[in-house]
Amino acid sequence: xxxxxxxxxxxxxxxxxxxxxxxxxxxxxxxxxxxxxxxxxxxxxxxxxxxxxxxxxxxxxxxxxxxxxxxxxxxxxxxxxxxxxxxxxxxxxxxxxxxxxxxxxxxxxxxxxxxxxxxxxxxxxxxxxxxxxxxxxxxxxxxxxxxxxxxxxxxxxxxxxxxxxxxxxxxxxxxxxxxxxxxxxxxxxxxxxxxxxxxxxxxxxxxxxxxxxxxxxxxxxxxxxxxxxxxxxxxxxxxxxxxxxxxxxxxxxxxxxxxxxxxxxxxxxxxxxxxxxxxxxxxxxxxxxxxxxxxxxxxxxxxxxxxxxxxxxxxxxxxxxxxxxxxxxxxxxxxxxxxxxxxxxxxxxxxxxxxxxxxxxxxxxxxxxxxxxxxxxx
Amino acid sequence: xxxxxxxxxxxxxxxxxxxxxxxxxxxxxxxxxxxxxxxxxxxxxxxxxxxxxxxxxxxxxxxxxxxxxxxxxxxxxxxxxxxxxxxxxxxxxxxxxxxxxxxxxxxxxxxxxxxxxxxxxxxxxxxxxxxxxxxxxxxxxxxxxxxxxxxxxxxxxxxxxxxxxxxxxxxxxxxxxxxxxxxxxxxxxxxxxxxxxxxxxxxxxxxxxxxxxxxxxxxxxxxxxxxxxxxxxxxxxxxxxxxxxxxxxxxxxxxxxxxxxxxxxxxxxxxxxxxxxxxxxxxxxxxxxxxxxxxxxxxxxxxxxxxxxxxxxxxxxxxxxxxxxxxxxxxxxxxxxxxxxxxxxxxxxxxxxxxxxxxxxxxxxxxxxxxxxxxxxx
Numbered sequence: 001x002x003x004x005x006x007x008x009x010x011x012x013x014x015x016x017x018x019x020x021x022x023x024x025x026x027x028x029x030x031x032x033x034x035x036x037x038x039x040x041x042x043x044x045x046x047x048x049x050x051x052x053x054x055x056x057x058x059x060x061x062x063x064x065x066x067x068x069x070x071x072x073x074x075x076x077x078x079x080x081x082x083x084x085x086x087x088x089x090x091x092x093x094x095x096x097x098x099x100x101x102x103x104x105x106x107x108x109x110x111x112x113x114x115x116x117x118x119x120x121x122x123x124x125x126x127x128x129x130x131x132x133x134x135x136x137x138x139x140x141x142x143x144x145x146x147x148x149x150x151x152x153x154x155x156x157x158x159x160x161x162x163x164x165x166x167x168x169x170x171x172x173x174x175x176x177x178x179x180x181x182x183x184x185x186x187x188x189x190x191x192x193x194x195x196x197x198x199x200x201x202x203x204x205x206x207x208x209x210x211x212x213x214x215x216x217x218x219x220x221x222x223x224x225x226x227x228x229x230x231x232x233x234x235x236x237x238x239x240x241x242x243x244x245x246x247x248x249x250x251x252x253x254x255x256x257x258x259x260x261x262x263x264x265x266x267x268x269x270x271x272x273x274x275x276x277x278x279x280x281x282x283x284x285x286x287x288x289x290x291x292x293x294x295x296x297x298x299x300x301x302x303x304x305x306x307x308x309x310x311x312x313x314x315x316x317x318x319x320x321x322x323x324x325x326x327x328x329x330x331x332x333x334x335x336x337x338x339x340x341x342x343x344x345x346x347x348x349x350x351x352x353x354x355x356x357x358x359x360x361x362x363x364x365x366x367x368x369x370x371x372x373x374x375x376x377x378x
Numbered sequence: 379x380x381x382x383x384x385x386x387x388x389x390x391x392x393x394x395x396x397x398x399x400x401x402x403x404x405x406x407x408x409x410x411x412x413x414x415x416x417x418x419x420x421x422x423x424x425x426x427x428x429x430x431x432x433x434x435x436x437x438x439x440x441x442x443x444x445x446x447x448x449x450x451x452x453x454x455x456x457x458x459x460x461x462x463x464x465x466x467x468x469x470x471x472x473x474x475x476x477x478x479x480x481x482x483x484x485x486x487x488x489x490x491x492x493x494x495x496x497x498x499x500x501x502x503x504x505x506x507x508x509x510x511x512x513x514x515x516x517x518x519x520x521x522x523x524x525x526x527x528x529x530x531x532x533x534x535x536x537x538x539x540x541x542x543x544x545x546x547x548x549x550x551x552x553x554x555x556x557x558x559x560x561x562x563x564x565x566x567x568x569x570x571x572x573x574x575x576x577x578x579x580x581x582x583x584x585x586x587x588x589x590x591x592x593x594x595x596x597x598x599x600x601x602x603x604x605x606x607x608x609x610x611x612x613x614x615x616x617x618x619x620x621x622x623x624x625x626x627x628x629x630x631x632x633x634x635x636x637x638x639x640x641x642x643x644x645x646x647x648x649x650x651x652x653x654x655x656x657x658x659x660x661x662x663x664x665x666x667x668x669x670x671x672x673x674x675x676x677x678x679x680x681x682x683x684x685x686x687x688x689x690x691x692x693x694x695x696x697x698x699x700x701x702x703x704x705x706x707x708x709x710x711x712x713x714x715x716x717x718x719x720x721x722x723x724x725x726x727x728x729x730x731x732x733x734x735x736x737x738x739x740x741x742x743x744x745x746x747x748x749x750x751x752x753x754x755x756x
Contacts, residue, residue: 043699047706049688072675072699079676079695086696297450298457310427317457318464321421321450328425328706 006145006186006213008245015356018237018264019349024214024245026092026144027184028084029059033245033266034349036257036342037062037094039274042071043087046274047332048339050088056309056336057343059091060144062269065137066098066105070120070127074140082142094269095143097134097176099150099169099190099218100250111151113168131175139182147216148176150190155222162194166203177210188214188247195228197235204239215240216247217265221256230259237264254283254345255369258362261349273338278331280323282311283341285368289316291334296320303337307344311337384523384564384591386623393734396615396642397727402592402623404470404522405562406462407437411623411644412727414635414720415440415472417652420449421465424652425710426717428466434687434714435721437469438522440647443515444476444483448498448505452518460520472647473521475512475554477528477547477568477596478628489529491546509553517560525594526554528568533600540572544581555588566592566625573606575613582617593618594625595643599634608637615642632661632723633747636740639727651716656709658701660689661719663746667694669712674698681715685722689715 007025014020024031038045038053041064045053053061063083068074080086083093102109106118106127115130131149138146149172151165169192176187189212193199207215217236220229233248240246247267248260257268273283280291284304289296299316311319311333322330345365352361385403392398402409416423416431419442423431431439441461446452458464461471480487484496484505493508509527516524527550529543547570554565567590571577585593595614598607611626618624625645626638635646651661658669662682667674677694689697689711700708723743730739 042703042705043696044705044707047710049707049710051688067703071703072695076675076695076699080678080693086693086699088691297454300458310429313466315458315464317450317454318421321454321464325420325445325449327420327422328709329422329427331706332425332427332710 005184008214008243010243012354014353014358017262017358019261019353019358020264020266021350021353022245022266024266026060026186028090028092028144031060031092031267032350034257034261034346034353035060035267036346037267037269038339039064039269039271040087040089041271042067043077043083045335045339046278047328047335048274052310052336053089053339054091056339057347058339061087061089061091061093063087063093063095063141063143064098064101065095065134065141066101066129068095068141069098069137070122074137078140078142082140084142092144094145094188094247095138095141095147096249097138097147097149097190098129099134099147100152102129103152103154111168113171116149116151131172132179135176135179135187139185142182143185145186145188145214147188148173148190150192150218152192152219152222153194155194155219155224157194159196162196162199166193166199170203170206173207173212174210177212186213188212188216188245190216190218190249191236191240192219193236194219195224195232197232200232200236201239204236208239208241212244214245214247216249218249220248221250221252221270226256226259229256230263233260233263233265240264254342255366257342257345258349258365261353262358262362273342274335277334277336277338280330280334281338282319282334283338285365286371287369291316291319291330292323293320304341307337307340309337309340383562386592386621388621390732392731392736395640395736397639397731397736398642398644399728399731400623400644402644404438404564406468406470406522409438409470409645410728412635412639412724412731413438413645414724415645415647416717417442417647417649418465418467419649420445421455421461423713423717424656425706425713426652430688430714431467431717432469434717435725436717438645439465439467439469439471441465441471441473441519441521442476442479443473443512443519444479444507446473446519447476447515448500452515456518456520460518462520470522472523472566472625473516473519473525474627475516475525475527475568476507477512477525477530480507481530481532489546491549494527494529509550510557513554513557513565517563520560521563523564523566523592525566526551526568528570528596530570530597530600531572533572533597533602535572537574540574540577544571544577548581548584551585551590552588555590564591566590566594566623568594568596568627569614569618570597571614572597573602573610575610578610578614579617582614586617586619590622592623592625594627596627598626599628599630599648604634604637607634608641611638611641611643618642632720633744635720635723636727636743640736640740651720652713655712655714655716658708658712659716660697660712661716663743664749665747669694669697669708670701671698682719685715685718687715687718
């Protein structure tokens with residue numbers, strides 16, 4: 001595998017935390033990290049053109065092998081030129097393997113050692129997904145980074161179930177690693193093990209021994225408390241190679257991102273900015289604004305002073321009207337604002353790291369978010 | 379009224395048709411005509427940002443006094459800075475008076491001489507709309523062009539009903555004209571009279587005598603045949619002042635636009651490009667494409683070669699996928715394509731007029747549309 005294309009360049013580690021500034025080089029360009037990937041589940045970040053994704057500051061986007069394999073089909077995506085071509089996105093793309101979806105979205109899922117068997121959430125048709133097939137799908141999609149197929153279980157689960165799923169995830173990672181790679185595609189491993197620090201460390205160490213070009217922490221953001229997530233990350237991080245990107249899957253709220261960066265996480269994806277945007281919630285440094293609120297009816301202020309996004313060229317009163325009238329432009333504009341907010345947060349985090357003031361940066365942001373949460377509940 | 383701001387500049391009339399090339403000057407800039415206005419009913423062209431409206435080539439957009447008065451309220455729009463400010467659109471805006479909506483959307487409408495009384499289609503609340511109030515609303519919205527309140531009836535209607543509504547439309551136009559104007563806002567009259575050429579001519583002549591800065595033909599595109607529409611326009615046009623803009627309300631298909639331009643119409647608005655775009659129909663020079671069709675699954679071609687819109691950076695196969703997957707981006711991209719198509723059609727029409735080949739241009743376009751309609755029905 002030409003992993004040399006995927007050079008990880010560590011620039012600086014914050015003086016008082018484990019937060020790190022780095023660049024991840026891919027065949028479709030560099031990613032300045034800590035970085036946040038907008039989620040383009042079905043080959044589109046919902047409601048947003050690629051120009052708007054780019055304008056938000058995003059450098060890398062995520063696609064989902066599970067969704068695209070079901071519809072329109074990975075072979076159809078390949079025949080249309082691959083995921084970069086159909087989306088019109090010339091930056092890096094990471095695809096998730098489907099491990100999370102077959103345990104969250106699919107129906108009647110049965111995990112055998114050879115593969116998982118489940119029914120499509122779209123039409124109920126029976127589907128078999130093996131580690132090898134998960135890689136084949138992602139090779140057809142043509143992403144820059146493919147993820148191994150992992151065995152995700154819900155939390156809480158019994159120690160036996162957690163151990164079994166963790167061990168199967170390692171065996172499946174080895175099988176994914178054994179598939180001849182597509183040129184220009186790197187494969188990231190996924191650490192499982194629930195909230196058990198011993199299982200997490202063992203899983204991380206065994207995967208680290210296989211020398212993947214990048215490592216993800218999976219199986220979090222599934223209902224655990226923020227404290228449990230942080231404790232699990234804290235235990236896991238030292239067991240991951242320091243010279244590879246570290247990706248926390250499916251997380252999360254702005255405060256979760258800062259907490260994870262503080263422990264050394266480099267990369268994130270989450271539907272929060274877009275899903276919340278569609279539901280009329282806007283993220284700001286003063287905490288979230290709920291735009292359906294009557295109090296914004298005649299509010300001429302933008303969502304956030306100084307935000308360069310297209311939504312912030314409008315008044316809160318106009319945005320509220322769009323949601324009240326059921327107009328598509330409301331969800332579109334708030335999705336753009338929130339994606340821009342997340343990218344600006346990452347840019348500010350990178351700046352704070354290089355200036356060795358990441359802890360103070362986190363404290364200041366968290367104070368701001370707390371301040372305006374009170375406002376929202378007034 | 380400072381109608382001098384609203385200078386109508388006639389550049390050229392086509393050698394073999396009545397098609398004309400002109401510029402309509404407004405306080406928010408010029409409109410090159412023949413022109414098509416995207417419809418921004420509720421203060422937004424559905425699913426499209428103002429940057430995207432501008433990129434489509436549109437110079438002027440339409441808003442609806444009826445909708446905006448009901449929600450968020452014309453006073454709210456005024457308090458937020460007016461319609462230009464809330465939309466973030468710095469080009470010309472025309473607002474319809476509500477005449478069409480109170481006869482198509484509202485419930486339990488009763489037309490008295492003093493005013494119309496009806497129930498809101500949103501919450502059933504009782505509303506009174508007089509000619510004076512229709513102007514007040516449009517003054518609060520702050521559009522460049524306001525429309526008189528007219529009495530629209532469905533077709534077919536009895537001669538008595540048509541005559542009564544036409545005469546009331548003239549009396550209401552006079553009452554609108556008597557309201558002290560807002561600075562920087564022009565008032566256009568609306569010709570009614572159903573499909574009766576005698577009523578149409580009489581209405582046009584009486585309105586022309588009142589010296590409005592622009593004239594619209596209303597009450598068409600309500601179910602009549604294209605031939606009936608053309609016959610009605612043909613009768614009406616000579617009675618309208620040649621030195622004022624002529625606006626055909628709510629029309630229509632690309633072929634309807636060319637037929638009307640041929641008779642001397644300068645300005646149009648219609649929901650067809652956006653509504654059809656949301657329903658997966660794309661306009662092209664080779665006729666409409668229905669993007670839900672299975673045959674486009676692996677079609678790598680754009681909707682139309684040479685189209686500069688963002689949708690045409692993608693393949694038909696990808697656009698089909700977006701509709702199949704229920705993704706918002708499908709309606710967004712096809713709306714943008716169709717708006718761009720209409721603007722390109724207007725630009726090509728203007729070029730054909732200046733080159734005195736408008737009849738040949740129409741024949742060539744119509745032949746292209748017929749060719750691909752067959753394809754769509756295959």
